[in-house]
Amino acid sequence: MTYKTVLATSAAALLLGSGAAIADTWRYAFEEAMDEVQGKFAQKFKEEVEANSDHEIQLFPFGTLGESADTMEQAQSGILQFVDQSPGFTGALIPEAQVFFVPYLLPQDDAQLASFFKNSKAINEMFPPLYADQGLELLTMFPEGEVMMTTTEPVEAPADLDEVKFRVMTNPLLVESYKAFGATPTPLPWGEVYGSLQTGIIQGQENPAFFIESTKMYEVTDYITRTGHNNFTTAVMANKEFYDGLSEEDQAMIDNAISAAFDYIIDYQKGLTEESLDKIMEAKPSMTITDLSEEQRAPFMETADSVEGEFLEIGGPQAQAILDQLKADLAAAAEG
Template identity: 45%
Template sequence: MISKFKIFVLALTICATTLSAATWKYAMGEGLNDPQGIYATAFKEFIEENSRHKIKIYPVGSLGEETDMMEQTRAGLLQFLGQSTGYMGGTIPEMDLFTLPYILPTNTQQLDYFFKHSKVINEMLPSVFHQHGLELLSIFPEGEMAITTFEAFHSPNDLKGKKIRVMPGSPILVETYKAFGASPVPMSWGDLIGALKTNMIDGQENPTVWIEAYDLDNLTNVLTYTGHGHFNASASANKQFFDALSSRDKKLIKAAAAYAHKVILKEAQKLDAYGLGRIVRTNPSFKIVTLSKKERAPFIKAAQKVQESFADKSDSNQDILKQMRMDLKQAMKNGN
């Protein structure tokens, strides 16, 4: 027979275990089947398989626009946030680093090496995030950027006067497309489809996986790879929430982030390739163009001014850009 004391101790243990279990909210700027959704799902599965905690995921549109989710996370209403780095520049200026044209390589192995081993990501940006009330968990690539337009272009001159939609919140994106000769139009994702249907804009940029998934190829005529960048995303936590956790839960979250990071690095490459393949099979009249080295040269030259502009904005920007270039040299050397 169990003694009253043992029953009391057992009751306390059950109570403590129940109290230690929590449901954490994770909002993101994409759907469950998109790269951020794949990352969030892997993160959720790891947490729930290795603890009593639960994760409730809020896909794109559930809790407002990207800026709304950022503010809700910083205010502590959300515990976790998945967001494109392109949306973060307005809040965390250093994150425009990942939007700079012609910085990141197009080689996926080099890119993966960079996102795994970069000192900028692993050593410098965490303290920057702390200043904004966030704990950085991961930064990962979603796919090479492509530009879809109604008419083909092969030079900055061809883009003159063309209204190209860019993500809101990133001054660097505006500077980039001005340098490329176009007229950038910051616009939310929710307004993009209607703008293309009504010819309010002449084109937009996104990774291939998004272009195929949301039928952007059926709303334009040409997809062009300029080699100017990748679409990248981040995962972060509210810092006050994270700091208040037990050391065990902190380790759990870091381990979940590392696991999800491995998952998405593999899956993102597949999604991008599958997206392009489906476009080729289902939309044969859609033109796909890859600019030649000679055609890219004037875009690369124009991009140098944007890179310099980013570095001139602050000492912090200058420092992380310098380190990023060193990180990328290592990636080019070892990421093969």
């Protein structure tokens, strides 16, 4: 057991022990800081719940209760009532959720993206039973921003990723995606990424611009490359036993709070990417930001079919149905 695990276990034990004394306090953990996208969503959710009920929401940003694996265990066991976690970390639990890592599947248009996440039958009808099988009530999924590569050397083609040790989340399909791109994918917990880049253990990682800026990943890399290959997706869940045990009134209140937080976070992200890139350049003028042309993106896009095929192999028994419905939902969003 690592020191971090001991700390996380101790914190969880304290929370569990305090549960009876504060029956109306609900605990919500997420993978980012309070001033990052998941934190902003959580704060809006808290505001809505507390304004429309007698319940209180206690928020736990990244690191306060351990790594992502720790908070997922705590949510499944009922220590946490709510958790926000990317499908990148739940791929082993819910293999179908890896579909969000098929490159070039999601649109780059923000309005289409928001419409898709809000109205998708795959997300709203097909995924909830899969999460329920893991003791989780899927409340919503939402996009967090265009994923960009940050590297120590320039990237303009897949050949530039040859032998580059590229940090990825512990997600089998994301590993396959970066293999297809030509890199050497290296799964690492988030807490180890900065130090690994600093010491040269890895030479690249991917994240939205706001996260690259707020976590100062630009300090240990020199290039940001916009390949347009994905948008970071996250999911907000409740412990299912907790949620099912609530009154219909409380369930409706939570659902309304989630809906309000979804609309808020979509609006909050408008212009966030460019604002974050401007902050990075202000902090480090020597940083090189490259937006690949359609011609330069073409070799990366050509890998999508092979990664999609891999998803159908490892994405669970409903992989084909999920993928087909997702594509139908995306087409509907494109039509407006």
